[in-house]
Amino acid sequence: MKDILGYYLMPHPPIAVPEVGDNRKIKATVDACLDVGRKIKGLAPETIIVVTPHGVMFSDAVAISFGERISGDLSRFRARSVRFEKKIDAGLTREIATLSQADGIPVAKLTEKYLAGYDRRYELDHGTIVPLYFIEKSYSDYELVHITYGLLGGLELYRFGVKIREATRNLGRRAVIIASGDLSHRLTPDGPYPYSPRGREFDEKLLSLLEAGDAEGILNLDPVLVEEAGECALRSVYVLLGSLGGGFTGTRLSYEGPFGVGYGVMSFRAGANDNDAYARLAKASDERRRARAERSNDYVRLARASLEYYFKRRKTMPVPEEGFEELKGRRAAAFVSLKKHGALRGCIGTIVPTKDSLAAEIIENALSAGFRDPRFPPLREAELSETDISVDVLSSPEPARKEDLDPARYGVIVAKGRRRGLLLPALEGVDTVEEQLRIALDKAGISPNEDYLIERFEVKRYREGE
Numbered sequence: 001m002k003d004i005l006g007y008y009l010m011p012h013p014p015i016a017v018p019e020v021g022d023n024r025k026i027k028a029t030v031d032a033c034l035d036v037g038r039k040i041k042g043l044a045p046e047t048i049i050v051v052t053p054h055g056v057m058f059s060d061a062v063a064i065s066f067g068e069r070i071s072g073d074l075s076r077f078r079a080r081s082v083r084f085e086k087k088i089d090a091g092l093t094r095e096i097a098t099l100s101q102a103d104g105i106p107v108a109k110l111t112e113k114y115l116a117g118y119d120r121r122y123e124l125d126h127g128t129i130v131p132l133y134f135i136e137k138s139y140s141d142y143e144l145v146h147i148t149y150g151l152l153g154g155l156e157l158y159r160f161g162v163k164i165r166e167a168t169r170n171l172g173r174r175a176v177i178i179a180s181g182d183l184s185h186r187l188t189p190d191g192p193y194p195y196s197p198r199g200r201e202f203d204e205k206l207l208s209l210l211e212a213g214d215a216e217g218i219l220n221l222d223p224v225l226v227e228e229a230g231e232c233a234l235r236s237v238y239v240l241l242g243s244l245g246g247g248f249t250g251t252r253l254s255y256e257g258p259f260g261v262g263y264g265v266m267s268f269r270a271g272a273n274d275n276d277a278y279a280r281l282a283k284a285s286d287e288r289r290r291a292r293a294e295r296s297n298d299y300v301r302l303a304r305a306s307l308e309y310y311f312k313r314r315k316t317m318p319v320p321e322e323g324f325e326e327l328k329g330r331r332a333a334a335f336v337s338l339k340k341h342g343a344l345r346g347c348i349g350t351i352v353p354t355k356d357s358l359a360a361e362i363i364e365n366a367l368s369a370g371f372r373d374p375r376f377p378p379l380r381e382a383e384l385s386e387t388d389i390s391v392d393v394l395s396s397p398e399p400a401r402k403e404d405l406d407p408a409r410y411g412v413i414v415a416k417g418r419r420r421g422l423l424l425p426a427l428e429g430v431d432t433v434e435e436q437l438r439i440a441l442d443k444a445g446i447s448p449n450e451d452y453l454i455e456r457f458e459v460k461r462y463r464e465g466e
Contacts (some may be wrong), residue, residue: 003165003168003169003245003270003273004049004164004165004168004175004176004177004243004270005043005045005174005175005176006039006040006043006045006176006177006267007176007177007179007240007243007244007248007267007268007269007270008036008039008040008176008177008178008179008265008266008267008268009178009179009181009210009233009236009237009240009250009264009265009266009267009268010033010036010130010131010134010178010179010180010265011029011033011130011180011181011182011183011233011262011263011264011265012052012054012126012127012128012129012130012131012180012181012182013026013029013130013182013259013261013263014074014077014079014126014130015259016029016030016033016130016133016134016263017074017077017079017082017130017133019074019079019081019082020074020077020078020079020082025258025259026256026258026259026263028254028255028256029254029256029263029265030134031254032253032254032265033131033134033265034134034137034138035253035265036131036134036135036253036265036267037134037135037136037137037138037139038138039267040135040138040139040176041138041139043174043176044139044141044174045142045174045175045176046089046142046143046173046174046175047089047092047142047143047144047145047168047173047174047175047176048132048135048142048143048144048145048175048176048177048178049092049144049145049147049164049175049176049177049178049243050127050128050131050132050144050145050146050147050177050178050180051147051148051149051177051178051179051180051236051239051240052125052127052128052146052147052148052149052180052181052236053127053148053149053180053181053232053233053235053236054125054126054127054128054148054180054232055110055124055125055127055128055146055147055148056108056110056115056118056120056148057148057149057150057151058106058108058150058151059150059151059376059377060106060150060151060152060377060380061106061107061108061150061152062100062105062106062107062108062147062148062149062150062152062157062160063107063108063110063147063148063150064093064096064097064107064108064109064110064145064146064147064148065088065093065110065122065145065146065147066088066090066093066097066109066110066111066114067088067110067111067112067122068087068088068090069085069086069087069088070085070086070088070122070123070124070144070146071083071084071085071086071123071124072084072123072124072125072126072128072129073124073129074126074129076126077126082129082133084124084129084132084133084136086124086132086142086143086144087143087144088143088144088145088146089143089144089145089173091171091173092143092145092167092168092171092173092175093145095167095170095171096145096147096163096164096167097109099163099166099167099170100160100163103159103163104382105152105156105159105160105163106150106152108150110122124146125148127180127181127232128146128180130180131178131180135178142176145175147239149235149236149238149239151235151340151343152235152382152383153340153382153383153385153386153387154218154219154234154235154238154386155219155278155281155282155285155385155386156382156383156386157235157238157239157242158215158219158238158239158241158242158278158281159242159278160239160242161238161239161240161241161242161243161244162242162243162245162278163242164177164239164242164243165242165243165244165245177240177243179233179236179237179239179240180233180236181231181232181233181234181235181236181237182231182232182233182261182262182263183202183203183206183207183229183231183233183255183257183261183262183263183264184196184199184200184202184203184229184230184231184257184261184262185199185229185230185231185232185260185261185262186198186199186228186229186230186260187199187200187203187257187260187261187262188257188260190260191259191260191261192259192260192261193230193260193261194230194429195260196228196229196230198225198228198229199228199229199230199262200257200262201225202221202225202226202228202229202231203229203255203257203262203264205221205225206218206221206233206234206237206264207250207252207255207264207266209221210237210250210252210266210268211249211250211251211252211266212249212250213247213248213249213250213271215241215244215248215277215281216281216284218234218237218238218241219238219241219281219285220285220288221234223339223342223388224342226342227339227342227343227428228342231262233264240268242278244268244270244271245270245271245273245274245277246270246271246272246273246274246275246276246277247270247271247272247274247277248268248269248270248271249268249269249271250266250267250268250269251266251267251268251269252264252265252266253265253266253267285385285386286385289385292464292465293464295465296463296464296465297462298323298324298326298327299327299362299391299393299462300389300390300391300462300463300464302320302324302327302359302362302363302366303336303362303363303365303366303389303391304366304384304389304464305317305320306362306363306364306366306367307366307367307370307379307384308384310367310370310371311381311384316363316364316367317363319357319359319360319363320359324359327357327358327359327362328357328358328359329357330357330358331353331355331356331357331358331361332353332358332361332393332394333349333350333351333352333353333354333361333393333394334349334350334358334361334362334365334391334392334393334394335347335348335349335350335365335391335392335394335424335459336348336349336362336365336366336368336369336389336390336391336392337369337389337390337391337392338369338370338379338387338388338389339387339388339390340383340386340387340388345376345379345383345387346369346370346373346375346376346379347369347373348365348368348369348372348373349365349369349392349394349422350365350394351394351397351413351420351422352397358393362391366389388463388464389463389464390461390462390463390464391461391462392424392459392460392461392462393459393460393462394411394457394458394459395457395458395459396457397413397455397456397457398455398456398457399453399454399455400412400454400455400456401454402433402437402454404454404456405433405436405437405454405456406425406433407425407426407427407430407431407432407433407435407436408425408426408431409425409426409458410425410456410457410458411423411424411425411456411457411458411459412436412437412440412454412455412456412457413440413454413455413456413457414437414440414441414444414446414452414453414454414455415444415452415453415455416444416446416450416451416452416453419444419445419446420444421439421440421441421442421443421444421445421446422440422443423436423439423440423443424459425458425459426461437454
């Protein structure tokens with residue numbers, strides 16, 4: 001049985017491709033990617049596995065391309081001549097999907113017919129094409145496994161990477177795996193995305209952990225730091241970590257970010273195969289979650305308890321007879337928000353109290369956020385350990401005029417007849433009254449030209465670990 005031959009982290013900036021534009025400002029990135037291509041030529045793999053953020057992505061499944069062949073180009077970046085068509089390694093693709101599904105990891109099998117139902121095309125994305133561009137300068141005699149990570153938890157994606165490793169060993173396939181992804185998109189004030197001073201902190205932290213072979217540290221990066229970074233590489237890295245099979249070391253080949261986006265190129269050496277690595281990581285994650293929950297306030301503790309109770313018994317938890325006295329002794333409207341690695345996973349709440357107590361309000365709204373938010377599929381139990389919960393308790397709304405609003409302090413309710421829209425305060429990217437009203441009106445289906453009523457309210461936000 002053969003292990004994977006090579007493991008790499010590669011960025012995918014189209015500007016690195018000379019047919020797209022001037023790549024001289026990221027010469028170190030270009031040279032490192034070309035070096036990866038030469039290394040892969042020396043390994044002569046039968047198959048290259050690419051994990052990308054930019055194919056067809058599902059919130060609740062990993063997507064794997066199942067056609068006989070797949071092609072794509074960089075025409076959207078005005079470089080139609082940069083085009084690849086590759087044969088899919090059907091055997092390895094099937095084996096990865098079969099092992100994953102047998103272990104409860106959801107997989108979407110992408111074909112042209114399947115994607116037509118989503119009005120999407122079956123094609124290579126730039127997250128795959130850019131790394132292949134540099135690899136094919138040295139080596140092109142390979143078949144492809146094309147994977148788009150899903151918005152699953154880190155441990156679940158790690159476990160998927162374990163299945164990739166098992167599949168290559170089962171088939172004796174000579175394979176290389178590429179984790180495609182750019183690091184922070186918020187490195188500079190003049191970059192294409194909103195600047196965050198924590199962007200560079202994230203990049204250095206992640207690259208250092210990868211060099212040290214610290215999978216546990218990567219899986220437990222501060223979710224606030226991850227959110228501030230605005231990256232697209234971390235979930236690809238989770239899969240890569242699982243495929244490494246336990247202990248590993250990383251070598252940084254280059255890092256730079258002159259355009260405000262971090263580009264990291266790394267190679268990795270796997271240690272001895274460690275069959276217990278996932279179990280240890282899962283146990284450590286569970287212990288940290290429990291410790292964090294114990295440190296949390298009653299508001300988020302009750303929201304999490306509501307979800308845990310439902311997963312165990314498939315019914316709504318009654319208000320506890322003991323504890324939570326403050327919540328049982330008052331009525332208030334509340335919103336419960338769920339986030340996974342900084343990305344919203346569900347948010348449902350009430351504008352006015354609908355239950356006999358705030359405790360009952362939180363219990364019900366936690367279930368609604370997990371299972372009834374129409375923007376997301378129902379929460380799965382495997383996601384709960386990697387989901388952060390916050391509870392917003394609303395003050396009573398009061399009539400307001402536009403000049404009375406402040407999106408950092410006040411939430412807003414707009415109403416016209418039976419149509420109502422609400423937006424919480426202090427939301428990322430909502431910095432002006434105009435933007436706050438625009439979103440709230442859109443949610444309500446109210447035209448800005450209509451004569452509508454405005455109310456404002458304040459919230460007290462409770463987060464886990466606080």
